Amino acid sequence: MVSLSLLIASLQVVSLAVARSPTGGYAPGKVDCPSGNLVREAKDLSSDEQAWIKERNKVTNENLATFLSQSGLSNFDAANFVSNTKNGRALKVGIAFSGGGYRAMFNGAGQLAALDNRTTGAHEHGLGGLLQSATYLTGLSGGSWLVGSIVLNNYTSVQNVLSGNILIWDVEHSIVNYGGWNPKKAINYYKDLHNAVQAKKDAGFELSITDTWGRALSHQFFPPANDYSASLCWSDIQTLDAFVNHQMPFPLVVADGRTPGSQIISGNSTVFEIGPYELGSWDPSLKSFTNVKYLGSKVSNGEPSGSDACVAGFDQAGFIMGTSSSLFNQFVLQINTTSLSTALKDLISSLLNDVSHDEDDIAIYKPNPFKYAEAASVQSIVNNDTLYLVDGGEDLQNVPLYPLIQKQRGLDVIFAYDNSADTNQSWPNGASLVATYQRQFLEQGQGTIFPHVPDVNTFRNLNLTARPTFFGCDAKNLTSLLSNTTSANSSYLVFDAPLIVYTANRPFTYWTNTSTFKLSYEDSERNGIIKNGFEVASRLNMTVDSDWRSCVACAIIRREQERQGVEQSDQCKRCFQKYCWDGTIDASEPKVNFTTEGTTNGNEDNGNRTVSAAASIMSYGLKYAIMQLLGTSFLVVMACTFNAI
Template identity: 55%
Template sequence: MKALHILCASAAVLAQAQAIWPFDSGSSSSTNSDSTETSQPSDDGESWFQSVVGNFGGDGSESSSTEGAASTDDSNPYAPFNTTCPSGSLTRDANDISDLEKNYIQKRQEITNKNLIDFLQKKSNLTDFDAESFINDNAKDHNITIGLAFSGGGYRAMLCGAGQLLATDDRFEDANEHGVGGLLQSATYITGLSGGNWLVGSLVMNNWLSVAEIVNGSSSIWQLEDSILNPSGIRIDKTIAYYYGLREAVLAKEEAGFDTTITDIWGRALSYQFFPDESGGENITWSSVRNMSHFEDHTMPYFMVVSNARKPGDLIINENSTVIEVSPYELGSWDPSLNAFADVEYLGSSVHSGNPNDTNICVRNFDNAGFIMGTSSSLFNQVLLQLGNYDINSVIKSILTGLLSRLSYAEWDIASYEPNPFFGQESGESVAMIKNETLYLVDGGEDLQNVPFYPLIQNTRDVDVIFAFDNSADTDESWPNATSIISTYKRQFAQQGKGTPFPFVPDVETFLDEDLSSKPVFFGCNASDLDALITWHNNSDVNATDVPLVVYVSNHHESYYSNFSTFKLSYENAEKYGAIRNGFEVMSRNNLTDDDKWLTCVGCAIIRRQQERFGQEQSDECKQCFKEYCWNGGVKEAAAVSSASGLSEITGLRTSSAHSTSSSTATSSPASSETTSKTSSSSDNESTSSENSSSSKQNDGVINKGQPSFFFLLGNLLLAILAN
């Protein structure tokens, strides 16, 4: 019967193939709709990268040797199933990091301390600096804690971020010779959002796979030549079988009694590109990483991915959104609106105030890894508002426009977490969120915080320095313009963000005028300049030395134009490896040729907060590094914040009448929002508005609820064909 369904559906799709597939999956280069500028890797010079380029473009036919951890149920691998409940509550208040995280960090930092000593001694090679005594003598008081944060931006962010990550990974020998190899091994935390989640998630869920293994073809994941919509190219029969498999998985979850949304389909589709097994990770859960060898031996950083929660009925997401983080152990938020965490392994269980309604019936397998990655990237929720700007078939455009007119206020852009793991939770201030039977999560970048800083600026994690990799598409040419970091900076002056100090940063105009994207830039170089922020946050437990220094690394052209559209769905090998190579060179300062002191300066950034904490003078060479890389605008030149935020404690801080730090209500309908004007600081954060020069956002980040993704709708069209 299944074969008959596939055969009939194949015939139906073949009859309309021209209409169904609006993208050319066989293109060998970017089009104007994909990238403003394109190039092949430069042939000038004999760089290290060309010594391994022969391994690039491996056919990926070898099966991956990476471990995967499966659920215990084989009958319906994607469907959640009932199990007995563990003892105690399934939730906790967000007063501190969990004991499980504390234990992991303690053991992880036994490793990172040794690696950091090695990095500072052999790579940074700091003058008159005893790395071993500096690290070990102060370890009882404070271990230097490094965080890496990878932005959203679709496959562009995944690939550019992969190159940036590769430059920090000492498992790749060229990173040791021409990059900052060992920084990754010295990092305690790593975070990802949307496309950055695809990067982080696919590596950790394949047992801490190295990007080098993907590059040289020893791992078969990230086969991107064919679109996720048409993964088998001209083999329509295989494509229909693929969609049939998606349908069966989602129906299995539905038949098990759980609400399903388009994010289930999206997550399942993504998984076929991220997991090497034939089922596309159908039975791999997020919590199962706990049983993988490289998590058990603490060789991978503690990882977290980011989504946003939306209160039921709200039409907007802005700086007062609730930021949700998902770690190997927990899902939840530090924000006062929720202020709680739930055990990720038992998501799907019916609870009240964290206590199971029936102690004999809890749920496992709800936390499918693809579903979690799909949740963080349930993106493109504005794409249909600008259908006229996209080169898609007119038949599809007509169908989607008709669907939009009927579904514009439906919940098509969300992931449904039902039952709500925080139902009845008393720690949160949002009555609507804790009284609703469903927790609704959306793309992590929809509040404009497209770089996942938020987990790393929680004071309880004691992060000293954050290496932030921004691969957003904020400008008309799809390059970053610092909207993401500005949004996180501004959020600290809103109710949700108070208590999480973040360094001063410039506005978009300054960032562009001073060409701050052309090389890494350090923010918050001197803790003494941050006293005004500490005064504002008014927390006696937080000192200026507790505010992380931020090393902001922005995507830009080195050897390849990697400014692809967020909505580019297929990549030829030359494009994939070109973007990875360019990312490597962005982080390595062009293989250390643009600045042969870059490794030294990275070391100076890492040790800065610890030096300030213990009153140690900065060396002359580090002072020179900071002169080269620090933005010293401070309070008087920082990006303006809302005058409504009551910042009288900080004299000299520029304010504006803009209400970007307060909640507001969207009044325009999807039809009318096409005419909204575009501001210079609007960011893509996985939305259409910055991917197309004529598209826009409303009210500095206000996003309408329920605007369905083109990808999801098209998938549902095919599924509807299968169902008939």
């Protein structure tokens, strides 16, 4: 078994990229406008992304050939297969990490470590090299914290973080009580947050709670130097050596569009993606993208408007990560569980009525870059002076798969890591995949194909959450879904729908079903969850299934085999028989427990970890509904207390 020490060996630390906010701090500032429009219609990938992916393909082709050749496939010439694809199409792998707070972040960290050749032991005991072979990497909410903090710290590794070579992910004290028992430190912390966001307000920009939330997160996700990267921008990813040299996957984080007073469901949500170059949506309600570097600029019909129209620095890194995770702004529900002083708790509680009906979970992007966007079909977005974005999981698509199933990206396989808390015991039940599957039949989801998946009870009863499961194993079975594509995607073939490798959080050596609302972790807890995440992705370090790496390789090559009409080997057929969902349905009341073999058992009392009251009584979806109704935010309250402090 791989010990935690294999995850924490020393690696050389590197410095952060030079920050690009023109003010040198959190506030955005004026810059010269670039030539051309800032907004475009979402007909294809941007020219920047296309050019970058073309170069990344050269890197992933080499890495995939190595990964596949070392996967144990019998009588398989990996280099020849990768270099002789149909129509010269590169094999493309996507990796997606779900939301779920620090639980999702740390579980995802262990899973990411198992895919990363930079982790000691990942090749021998995991799927080391899969990260190096991936074209895209997506995160949502807690998953966006993982993606953002890894990528923006110069594409560091999980092992490098745990070694202490880079001072991030210290969550012993929550962002509610960051100073611990030191009141002076706590007050200085709150003042620092206030001063940063006040600078943005003084620069003429409207604030939202996500400004404070993002700055708070930055204290845990960036080193102390340079005021916890106050001037670091999301678009600075473009300057990272690993990005410039195409040595990392293309990162994307996900948020949802929601105007004040509305509630999100999968059918009416507009799914936004935020990448190194652009922010926008493929959905017909918007169908537009804008240059992420110039968010905050005055735009009319996609063009800069006015002599001093352009702004840079609005896409501050913490603000973008906070936008994807704004559910946590509702954390005042947990205020009495913290070690804050009684006086401060009373002060917060006295202000709750003042904020309980505000739309404080919304991130404000003003001016709205998409105002008057011609491609949009929903006027509530393009006629508004402000663009409102919220936590990417509010439409129940808690695994950020939507950017990866766009035909324009042409993925062959997606590795979906689900660390949600769908059940009363805070384990996943496949609800996110169900939401993405169902969305393709709605107007907002037209133009995409997502493989058939069962109901959430079947996920649990057939052990589809207790072990990895493949969906969409045979492209010919997806033919009936083609009718959901739009005429613009009339060339869509079933081979264009990626195969999904779904892996849900489960316990091997640590109970990792902590509450979504748990904000502080001792190092031993954090490391235990990360270690278990490694074991989830590696099938307990290959001890549950020594052929797991081979089966992953079979999933990667499946779509290209189908395009070429190549029959699977007997080895891959055995893998698919083991891991593919065969269409069976069992919607009866499910069991909840796990065994080390990766299955459930019938003992309702064995394997249930006691969790917090909030997690015990509410499913993840119900939490969202209740939180939206309450509409409260501890950070709004904190912002209101700064002057009092």
